[in-house]
Amino acid sequence: MEKFEIDKESNSVVISVNPKIFPLEVIYSAAYVFLDKAYVMMDGNPQENIAVQLKAKDNGEDLQSLALEFNNELVSYAVYVVQAARTSEIRKAIVQRALATIEEYDIKLEDEFEPIEDPLGIAKPWTEESAKGLKPIEEMKSEECVKADE
Amino acid sequence: MKNVLRPMNNINIDEKTKEVNIIVNTIFYPNELIVKTGEIFKDFCYVRLGGDPEGCMLISLTPKNENVDNVNIGFEFMNHLLAGIKEIEGF
Numbered sequence: 001m002e003k004f005e006i007d008k009e010s011n012s013v014v015i016s017v018n019p020k021i022f023p024l025e026v027i028y029s030a031a032y033v034f035l036d037k038a039y040v041m042m043d044g045n046p047q048e049n050i051a052v053q054l055k056a057k058d059n060g061e062d063l064q065s066l067a068l069e070f071n072n073e074l075v076s077y078a079v080y081v082v083q084a085a086r087t088s089e090i091r092k093a094i095v096q097r098a099l100a101t102i103e104e105y106d107i108k109l110e111d112e113f114e115p116i117e118d119p120l121g122i123a124k125p126w127t128e129e130s131a132k133g134l135k136p137i138e139e140m141k142s143e144e145c146v147k148a149d150e
Numbered sequence: 151m152k153n154v155l156r157p158m159n160n161i162n163i164d165e166k167t168k169e170v171n172i173i174v175n176t177i178f179y180p181n182e183l184i185v186k187t188g189e190i191f192k193d194f195c196y197v198r199l200g201g202d203p204e205g206c207m208l209i210s211l212t213p214k215n216e217n218v219d220n221v222n223i224g225f226e227f228m229n230h231l232l233a234g235i236k237e238i239e240g241f
Contacts (some may be wrong), residue, residue, distance in 0.1 A: 003155060004155070005155040005156070007157045009157075010157050012157055014155045014156065014157055014158070016155055019201060025239060026231075028232065028235050028236065028239065029231055029236075032232060033231070034237050035229050035233060039222070039225030039226070039227075039228060039229055040228060040229060040232050041158050041160065041228050042178045042179075042232075043158050043160065043175055043178070045177075046177055046178070051155065051158070053157060053158050055225060092193075128194070130218075
């Protein structure tokens, strides 16, 4: 049975957790929930018994409910870990299927692509090199205006 | 059998020097994480690390100025360690 002991002097509660029921990662996750309410410390032996101390940041905090809430979080995360382990293969299959679909789509796009005709040779990307020898844009515009006037 | 339900006294404050000494069990908090967290705290504390990396590490924090709350800084260090574990493990 999980137990806890309240120490009003230090405004903290020490909770004993059985690591055979709740693995270390579950205890970390449950403790993480309390970071904004309490200072969390862990000690003990991960093979036998783990002690988690929650020192309330606020003096008016109900230490008993803090400990009981911690036990509830342990149960929630334990269930989550079990469910995650059970569904891990399904999640892997979904991701693999999604990636395979993307690959198929890319191959299809490549097959459908037809190069456009470019008889004037203007369909090339602009580079510094290709711009060499060209007149500045203002000059080109003024030349166009002169031609239009003529 | 050792009574685990007693308040932990792994954080001690030296009132004279304002130094905060923390003893951390490396089974729960990995070494690399302790060093990384120490680096975060070095902006406002003088951080000194010692002890046994395969047992208990000793972290000594000395606030750089009066504005740093040395009563709770040790507990804040422990919370940072837990947040770091969450970041590394990603659960």
